[in-house]
Amino acid sequence: MKRFVEQLDLAIESGEEGSLAGLSEEGPEAVKIMTIHAAKGLEFTYVFLVNLVDKRFPTIERKDPIEIPDGLIKETIPEGDVHLEEERRLFYVGVTRAKDGVFFTSADDYGGARKKKLSRFLHEIGFGEPARKTTIPKQASLLDDRFQDPLGAKLKKEAPSFEELLPHKFSFTQLKAFETCPYQYRFAHILKVPVRGKGVFSFGKSIHQTMKDFYTLVQKRLKPDLFTQENAETRPVVSLKEFMDLFEKNWIDEWYDSAAHMAERKTQGKKFLEEFYGKHANSLTSPKFLEQPFNIKIGEYTLKGVIDRVDVLERKKGGDSVEIIDYKTGRVPKSKRDADLEQLLIYAIASKEVFGDEPKKMTYYFLDDNQEFSFEPNDAEIRKVKERIRGTIDMIKTSDFKPTPSVHVCKNCDFKDICEYRVLS
Ligand code: SF4
Structure with a gap:
């Protein structure tokens, strides 16, 4: 007890926890609080x-x-x-x-x-x-x-039972976690170990919410023509100031590495939203859906997700022809081969099977560059992605969640601090 009290005094005098780092290794009588x-x-x-x-x-x-x-x-x-x-x-x-x-x-x-x-x-x-x-x-x-x-x-x-531990519905993010490292999937979706936030997520949420609020205003103010159903206005129906105010209102300043990093990202966010406004304010259309949740059946499994935005390309009886837009904060890929199309193909399935529309154009909108990456989905791609999803969920159901560590995946893994298999160098 005497040693413990001495140690405690030392810890208090040191003023901060970091000053006594490594204490747990010092010997059997050391105590760390x-x-x-x-x-x-x-x-x-x-x-x-x-x-x-x-x-x-x-x-x-x-x-x-x-x-x-x-x-x-x-x-x-x-x-x-x-x-x-x-x-x-x-x-x-x-x-x-x-x-x-x-x-x-x-x-x-x-x-x-x-x-x-x-x-x-x-x-x-x-x-x-x-x-x-x-x-x-x-x-x-x-x-x-x-x-x-x-x-x-x-x-x-x-x-x-193992069935009880597995999620009832799967998502694109879950499947990606399993493909990245089954052990990571186990931490995130079976044990549900909570993770710290990240600046990149705060940034993404700030931008997504701003875009949603912006287009909600567009939906309210841009009434389609009663007869043609085309959008009647081509002038900006939301001002740049309103757009920037929405960004300010939705800005989340948590989890950045430092105040300077937060300020830098906020300035960048403002800049690319201004550019977005300059590019699109005079040709806005009223979206059909915003942040639209869905559940789709793939075989016996349910996959869930949320589509950022759906625009109507052509109104048709029995199902509109639509463009599905997913916002990304990052750089535009150089080619279709470099882009991960799976997420948009899942949205194409939802558009067809849940909303009864014809997904004509699938778009990742890269806000950092203000550039779009679009493609038209084809039946072969959709069939392939369904098979892949079914195969991945089958694997999850029979998996023993063995870790697949590598420096590349472990250094970005949320569970590297508690994972005994991590490889960091
Ligand atoms: S630290 Fe590496 S091995 Fe461990 S769960 Fe994460 S990715 Fe898998």
Whole structure:
């Protein structure tokens, strides 16, 4: 205890956690105190998870700094209580930091009038009597056998069926994650380990929401001619100032590497939106759909997604001829071979099978360059992409999620800090 207190004093004097980096390797008597977030990617011989009482872990504090509209999230939205699920995943991360043993501690009395109840996470893995009926979390049943309770009894192990662990609906992003590294897929879509945000996502969301708001105004103000159904106006129906105000309103300044990086991206974003406006303001058409969600059936599987924008090229009875537009923040590919067409081909399937339209033109709009990359889908390409999707989902269903590490994929992987197979050099 004396050594521990001395160590603690030293940590407090050092003023910041980083000054004592590497402490965990110093010897068996060294203790490192940290949040679970800070422990990601690290391992320790023994881990003590403390304060395991109701309302502390899971905490009742809910932090939602950025609310992203559901329609904009192309990923799987976790079902149930998102806060609770995140706390549960944190608990899982905490437990799995231990190499030899994990200790859970709690007390009846932390001050206050009432006796504290044990954390529901402890009940869920078989400790104590549950205060109320609780569902065994999927993560808990995935815990390694080596984590045992102090009396030597194995943690409760009630593995859900594999079918239960898999998402009910697949998305393009999920399939890409599996193709990139099955182990990454396991982290993201089976264990649902939460990840930090990234500047690139904040930027993409800011731009997408601005484009959506801009075209929503266009839809409101640009009424098609009653007889011809053509757009009646060719003058700008939304001013540049309104467009820039929307960008300002939708700007998300979280998760950038630095304030300077954030400012740089904001200036770039403004510039290419101004260029977009200059190029299109006099020839705007009212979109048929904006941020349109869909579910399509491919064999026995369901694939879900969201289409950024659908414009009508020609109105027809029995199905319009349409252009499907997906915004990209990045550089335009040099050729069709360099472009990943699969995402747009999935949208072409949705356009045909869900909305009854004829997808004539598929476009990636690269906002950084203000350039379009378009192609007309053909039946052979669509057939091929359906087969590929079915094949990938078949593989997911029978996979043991073996890692496929390489420097190229691991360095960009959200789970490299907690993945034991990472290859970073
Ligand atoms: S760090 Fe590498 S091996 Fe591990 S999950 Fe990510 S991509 Fe796969």
